Amino acid sequence: MESTFDQRLAAVECRVQAAASRSGRARSSVTVVAVSKKFSSEHLRTAYQAGLRVFGENYVQEFADKKPELADLTDAHYHLIGHLQSNKTRLAAELFDAVQTVDSAKLLKRLDAAAGEWGKKMEVLIEIKLSGEESKAGADASSLPAILDAAAGCSHVSVTGLMTMPPWSEEAETSRPYFRQLAALAGQYGLKQLSMGMSNDLEVAIEEGATMVRIGTALFGPRPKPAA
DSSP: OOOOHHHHHHHHHHHHHHHHHHTTOOGGGOEEEEEOTTSOHHHHHHHHHTTOOEEEESOHHHHHHHGGGGTTOTTOEEEEOSOOOGGGHHHHHHHOSEEEEEOSHHHHHHHHHHHHHTTOOEEEEEEBOOSOOTTOOOBOGGGHHHHHHHHTTOSSEEEEEEEOOOOOOSOGGGGHHHHHHHHHHHHHTTOOEEEOOOTTTHHHHHHTTOSEEEESHHHHOSOOOOOO
């Protein structure tokens, strides 16, 4: 029998709580970011009604179509967790409360200017590429000082942490070195937020210090296949 959203959320909560307890951390130190890309606004509303408040979307235009249908969810927070194209910065600044995928000083400055146009403050995480995969976005760790220098001159965006995507593997333990490296890098620069870990490896991420885990499949099930 197919599980309900509430059942899937309860299972995720058990996993998060167990991992936090093993690590000597409070459950409240970890935010579940519900990754709602490719799911309708009604799916997102169901998650909200179940108690979730932070949502991750990958595509600016897709969320632009959804957000008007969610206007009454006034305490929901929306994070862009997919690659941000420079020509979408103004729209992203309008739609999102946080962007987790800034990967250059230039993009950071563009986002700061766009947030200023909307008269808002935004949280930013720097996406760090720790694997050699060509398909992955993200800044090289060596470019982080320059990005943080640029952040010092920004007045509408605040860099609070780092995000990464390790190579995909069914074995959660293969993610651990990448998570550990990101945590060390964040500690080196005094950054508090660590967005790392997804449905398959959230326990390892929490054990290595994640403050945000990005959970899609474990909450919403397999993503809908595009229409032929």
